[in-house]
Amino acid sequence: MQNYLTADNLTVGYRGKPILSDISMNIRRGSIVTLIGPNGAGKSTILKSIIRELSPLGGSVFLDGTALEDYSDPDFAKKTAVVMTGRPDPELMTCFDVAAAGRYPYTGRFGILSKEDKKKVMDALEMVRCESLADVLFQNTSDGQKQRILLARAICQEPELLVLDEPTSFLDIRHKLELLDILKKLVHERNVAVLMSLHELDLAERISDYVLCAENGTIGRTGTPQEVFEGDYIAKLYGIEHGSYLTSLGFPELPRTDGAPRFFVIGGMGSGIPVYHALNRAGIPFAAGVIHENDMEYQTARVLAAEVIREAAFEPVGEQAFLRAKKVLESCEAVFCPLNVFGTMNKKNRELLRIGTELGKLRQIHLDKSDSGDILNDK
Numbered sequence: 410m411q412n413y414l415t416a417d418n419l420t421v422g423y424r425g426k427p428i429l430s431d432i433s434m435n436i437r438r439g440s441i442v443t444l445i446g447p448n449g450a451g452k453s454t455i456l457k458s459i460i461r462e463l464s465p466l467g468g469s470v471f472l473d474g475t476a477l478e479d480y481s482d483p484d485f486a487k488k489t490a491v492v493m494t495g496r497p498d499p500e501l502m503t504c505f506d507v508a509a510a511g512r513y514p515y516t517g518r519f520g521i522l523s524k525e526d527k528k529k530v531m532d533a534l535e536m537v538r539c540e541s542l543a544d545v546l547f548q549n550t551s552d553g554q555k556q557r558i559l560l561a562r563a564i565c566q567e568p569e570l571l572v573l574d575e576p577t578s579f580l581d582i583r584h585k586l587e588l589l590d591i592l593k594k595l596v597h598e599r600n601v602a603v604l605m606s607l608h609e610l611d612l613a614e615r616i617s618d619y620v621l622c623a624e625n626g627t628i629g630r631t632g633t634p635q636e637v638f639e640g641d642y643i644a645k646l647y648g649i650e651h652g653s654y655l656t657s658l659g660f661p662e663l664p665r666t667d668g669a670p671r672f673f674v675i676g677g678m679g680s681g682i683p684v685y686h687a688l689n690r691a692g693i694p695f696a697a698g699v700i701h702e703n704d705m706e707y708q709t710a711r712v713l714a715a716e717v718i719r720e721a722a723f724e725p726v727g728e729q730a731f732l733r734a735k736k737v738l739e740s741c742e743a744v745f746c747p748l749n750v751f752g753t754m755n756k757k758n759r760e761l762l763r764i765g766t767e768l769g770k771l772r773q774i775h776l777d778k779s780d781s782g783d784i785l786n787d788k
């Protein structure tokens with residue numbers, strides 16, 4: 410398949426001053442390419458240069474085989490639609506009118522909509538689930554609704570390339586997923602090429618065919634989500650020093666509470682995750698074990714617990730791990746055991762539970778911390 414958009418050795422910036430240089434990218438039709446990177450890294454500047462809002466300071470960009478600068482405005486508008494972060498504030502325009510503006514490359518000088526144009530506008534409004542807002546003034550809609558109307562305007566343009574700057578930022582979780590689903594449909598059903606910036610890394614990882622990272626004045630790592638999100642690159646890209654980003658799980662964690670462990674958590678199979686979060690919220694250092702390295706909660710325990718006693722994947726909990734866990738458990742004030750399934754692999758954890766009980770340290774935990782601030786339930 411041929412590249413639809415090609416940027417080669419591109420330099421972008423403002424008033425002759427480069428922000429990013431040496432940018433190369435290829436986007437095929439029917440694919441989604443996502444730009445990620447920290448605030449101020451230059452994602453919007455790249456997008457503005459691709460949509461001709463900014464003139465590149467160097468290099469070249471070709472769209473469907475023609476240099477960007479060789480397009481007339483109407484021809485460019487038939488190829489490319491944009492949803493940028495700035496909100497237009499058209500007075501007295503209904504949502505229908507705003508979406509219908511997407512038909513302007515096709516409607517001639519007077520902008521008169523044919524019956525077919527009107528149907529396309531209503532179809533686009535329906536696609537973004539805003540048909541009921543057709544007659545509502547655009548200025549009287551919420552930020553999330555405005556975002557969806559602007560997407561409808563872009564859809565009306567019937568673009569081959571759709572450029573979006575942080576399209577999910579004003580949307581609630583349901584509408585974030587719906588928007589990404591619409592992009593997927595445009596890609597699969599209309600063979601659109603999508604180039605966008607996203608702050609939600611978990612979503613970027615799920616929706617993108619290819620990811621580009623804006624980093625230190627250029628494009629850093631590029632590749633499939635699997636390639637880009639591997640290892641601790643993302644934490645470095647964003648300079649995460651307070652907290653962690655669990656790449657494999659696609660979510661961030663707050664910084665751990667430092668100090669010698671006061672509580673011991675016998676978890677496993679994900680049962681410990683809410684307990685780790687509750688203890689960390691309450692500022693209580695804790696130890697966790699014995700957790701298998703392939704357990705779904707191992708990564709969370711690793712970044713939140715003061716100590717994790719671990720066992721290799723698929724191996725029964727061994728003597729060494731057990732003895733270490735026992736020692737740490739005995740030094741703790743209290744023991745929690747959210748786990749209630751014990752099998753061959755973790756039968757030593759049942760032994761830890763027995764020891765904790767005999768020592769009189771076993772406690773229930775209030776996950777919804779009570780008003781008194783007491784996370785323990787001694788009753």
Ligand SMILES: Nc1ncnc2c1ncn2[C@@H]1O[C@H](COP(=O)(O)OP(=O)(O)OP(=O)(O)O)[C@@H](O)[C@H]1O
Binds near residue numbers: 446449
């Ligand atoms: N109009 C402008 N004139 C001069 N510099 C600008 C202009 N707009 C942005 N910049 C600068 O360009 C750099 C990149 O900004 P840009 O908006 O492209 O970053 P971004 O990666 O999109 O950031 P964010 O994630 O915060 O939206 C920043 O240092 C910013 O201050």
